[in-house]
Amino acid sequence: MTLPNLEKSSTALPPIAQVPALWTFMGLVGGLLGGLAVAFLAPGALPVVQTWVQPVGDMWLRALQATIVPLVVALLFTGVTQTIAMASAGAMARRSLGMFLGFLTFSAGVAIVFTPILLSLLPIPTEAGAALRNTLGATEPGPVPGVAEFLRAIVPTNVIDAAANDRLLPLILFVSAFALAVGRLAGPQREVMTTFFAALASAMLVVIGWVLALAPIGVFALSMAVAATSGTAAIGALAHYVMIVVLTGTIVLLAGYAFAVAIARQPLGRFARAMLPAQAIALSTQSSLASLPAMLGACRNLGVRETTSEFVMPLAVALFRATSPAMNLAVAIYVAHLYGVELSPMVLASAWLVAILVSLSSVSLPGSISFVVSVGPIAIAMNAPVAPLALLVAVEVLPDLMRTLGNVTMDVAVTAAVDRKAPRAD
Template sequence: MLRSLSVRVLIALVAGLALGAAGAAYGGGGVKALIEGVESVGSLWLNTLRMTVVPLLFAVLVVGIAGVADAAATGRLALKALAWFFGLLLIGCAWTIFFNNSLYALWPVDPTGAMALRAGAPPPPPEVTATPSFAQFLQALAPTNPIHAAAEDAILPLVVFAGFFAFAVTRLPEVKRLSLIQLFESIADAMVVIVRWVLWAAPVGVFALGLGVGLRAGAGAVGVIAHYIVTVVLAQVGIIILANLVALVVGRVPPGLWFRAFAPVGVAAFATQSSIACLPAMIEQSRDQLRVPDRVTGLVLPLAVSVFKMTSPVANLGVAIFVAQVYGIDPTPLQYAAAVIIALAVSVASVGLPGQVSFFMSTGPICLALGLPLDLLPILIAVEVIPDIFRTVGNVTGDMAVTAVLGRDPAEAEVDAA
């Protein structure tokens, strides 16, 4: 069990919080000074992780968007699938913003625990409190200098530039197009290697950061972390219910048949926490149990695993909304609009990345779009193993639901019969 990075990081977090709380309660000034010195190691680890965000984000966006454009060129069925993917992702984003903010209004984050979590973290930048006009928002979408935008963590303009660049790549001659895609795949792979190196030291970094939180907060932060897990999981459960309704109502699959077909896939998702690992089971159950034509399962399910993660925007926005609650920030509608655009983009781009890598790469840009610090993310990575189970279950539920719907499309049935 200790071979699992998630388990080691979780143990490191608990140990850091406990030792930090003990140092605050029983240690003198020397102990506290020692803990603050060790905490700087955690800050160094966090900065090392942050330095990969912009190059990794840009590279995977180019590869991901170019891949979607290629998929759209494969035919009508692919376009229908992409339309379903986009529509469900957009619904998931709207659901998360509404549900999580409503839940926090009814069940607010404990102020003492929130203060504990943000203790020692830098205050939010002053521009968070400024509400840009719609004209300023539109003007800022296109960066006059993409390199400057990257240096300033202006994520939305960078995403817009990456989108234009990626679609321009698809219009190049095949040799040049493939060369550029391979270049950015290599850049993304290199960044992933760096992140894996940094995550190898994650138990040390999270332990050091946990010491600081425990020193200033004691056990008060534990309840807030549990609050975070519950709210993020509940938002994902809501979208999982929606995916089941899509299969049952729109796909007209009998409930008993649907749950029999999905049961083996759900077990695989729970055990592996990998949508790709569930692909063989999804194809088998969709073909044999749901009687979806091979032509549909052969295209839609691999495409879904490649570009569609139904619960990822839900979970990623949920993380950012929780961070906003901890810092007492109320994002504006325009900031939420920017966050939704980024959540949709990174949900496509982060497919295939390791769990901890995709967590930071997906949630970090959304937090930056909302003007939030990233200092809480290493703490939340430590407990990501629980929400990640629901991420995977929701993703494969959405994949199979869209496949069931398209498998019963009259137009596709006529093509299959022909």
């Protein structure tokens, strides 16, 4: 059995212009402090901030929004084709992919069920929510479609029109079906199409890299305008958001332990002890790939065969993001609640499906790019605005700790489960 190659199994990333997440976070802190100084020490300067500073943030936000649709299309196509290629690698690969998709489905369901409960128990502070809406631009929620209208909208009569009008669910379903169809073409034709979309993805990654390289400036301008208008309420809103998203991710993390016990048949104490070194590296590096050697060590301590761990673990690191559907959906649901968007069962169902599909397109991407690519389509599918994402990406460094912790834990759990179900030689 051939070991999956991480470079081939993930989107080939070009050199991307980036700044460390810490600089974006510092831009947020600087903007909030500057805005508070205006609010409390020089309120007469507020018109200057609104005239000269806020438009800079708005321009950066528009540039960020412009990249979402083409980048999602290109990455989703490559993600689907890569998944198909992995499925052809043998029975163990298909078993692994089946478990990946099963848990991603569960992960998305966690947010659908628990995030609204968390928001009802810990509601968004009224003053803080109003401040963010007023500064970032309040939008009137669109009408909630009925069942018949929703079902008709799934199949677009014009896919270009669907892309132009940000109707991402039909667009994503069309691209997924198109990628499946390309997989059935003859070799040369298939290679032409996959090369084209890989090149499109690489070019769009360069563009969004340029945009995100300006994140400290854009976030500084947006957060300064928010804080100058709302005062300390903006800080409370961001802290509340981080708490809700991290709590949602914690549920997925705990589900990873339950999966290890129920499916992989690992004793809870043994699994928890084996995970500690890998989890420590995950928290310090915020990288599943950097945690790979420690995860392989955890598999050895759990008695997983090396033939299984050396095949499944790189596959999991390349394709599997256990916490992504839950935490990305939690972000979108939070924004929808912030703007009073009605989340009907049909809207939640479409967001659930989009969250699962786009999780395949965000593999092996830097955290800030993955955040925009994954959360933006879900928010659009919910008819929720994407403007708050420009601020929320600045505090993603905090929820990202939980994302990496949950992903690493689940990678080991699913590898142990695959090993348990694999046939053993006599």
